[in-house]
Amino acid sequence: MSLRLFTFAAPARFYALAGALIPWLWAATALLAAAGLYIGFFVAPTDATQGESYRIIFIHVPAAWMSMVLYLVMAFWAAIGWAFNARLASMVARALAPTGAMFTFVALWTGAFWGKPTWGTWWVWDARLTSELILLFLYLGYIALINAIDDVRRADHAGALLAVVGAVNVPIIYFSVKWWNTLHQGATISMTAAPKMASTMLTAMLLMTLAFWAYAFAVVFMRTRAIVLEREQHTDWVGALAHGKQQPQGAGS
Amino acid sequence: MNWGSAGDFFAMGGYGLYVWGSYLVTAVLMLAEPVLARRQHAEALRAARDHDDQET
Numbered sequence: 001m002s003l004r005l006f007t008f009a010a011p012a013r014f015y016a017l018a019g020a021l022i023p024w025l026w027a028a029t030a031l032l033a034a035a036g037l038y039i040g041f042f043v044a045p046t047d048a049t050q051g052e053s054y055r056i057i058f059i060h061v062p063a064a065w066m067s068m069v070l071y072l073v074m075a076f077w078a079a080i081g082w083a084f085n086a087r088l089a090s091m092v093a094r095a096l097a098p099t100g101a102m103f104t105f106v107a108l109w110t111g112a113f114w115g116k117p118t119w120g121t122w123w124v125w126d127a128r129l130t131s132e133l134i135l136l137f138l139y140l141g142y143i144a145l146i147n148a149i150d151d152v153r154r155a156d157h158a159g160a161l162l163a164v165v166g167a168v169n170v171p172i173i174y175f176s177v178k179w180w181n182t183l184h185q186g187a188t189i190s191m192t193a194a195p196k197m198a199s200t201m202l203t204a205m206l207l208m209t210l211a212f213w214a215y216a217f218a219v220v221f222m223r224t225r226a227i228v229l230e231r232e233q234h235t236d237w238v239g240a241l242a243h244g245k246q247q248p249q250g251a252g253s
Numbered sequence: 254m255n256w257g258s259a260g261d262f263f264a265m266g267g268y269g270l271y272v273w274g275s276y277l278v279t280a281v282l283m284l285a286e287p288v289l290a291r292r293q294h295a296e297a298l299r300a301a302r303d304h305d306d307q308e309t
Contacts, residue, residue: 109279229300
């Protein structure tokens, strides 16, 4: 009975399922991003105080959210892989790290390009910006650590430890604007208060967030599939798969 | 409609550098990442093939 629950935890099953989902995830990414950008640039009005510079919000806030969420997801799967010796969970954790690092960099970069016209500076060492920079270093440290250890299971365990300890940084980032005085504005969206922004702006931002979610699933699934092949090289199913796709002699690169 | 002309659109009310500087870098990264992931997959498949060929 409980066996069915773990059906997709088998790398071979996951490989097939993710492969089937990836084209749909890319289609969703493209449609959501097109809708979000259209509303963001052509429907949402000019901001009364910030002029057109505020339009950076449509990528800045979704990227910052993804940077934090993906870290927690990475730490979660790394911990599961460690605690239950679940191979696929460790592979997913590995696959998440580059995407999380990319979104963290995007949040920092777009923040700098928004900070310059609104605050007059590209960068300040305040709580929100500094803790987000530490998040980037945690991602890079995790990637460097797992690649520095040759034994993959040992690398997974060491990475999991770093990821779980580093997770304490995520609430610090999130609440930094409340706990300390910072240049950065407060939370854009609150569960308890009515949104302070025009509804079209909010719609564009949420559509871009969904687009980034679909993107993250698509690219992480692609990378997980690659990692599955790397690690299951010796198995019959990967051997058969590799040969099924073999190109005629001389045609391949 | 927010923009009178294409020039207006690219100027972004004087914030063109900041808005497009943000969007361009984001777009480049989000297009490059799947290309790299795809390459990693192709390489893993090739390595699996070599591994299998060596055994048989």
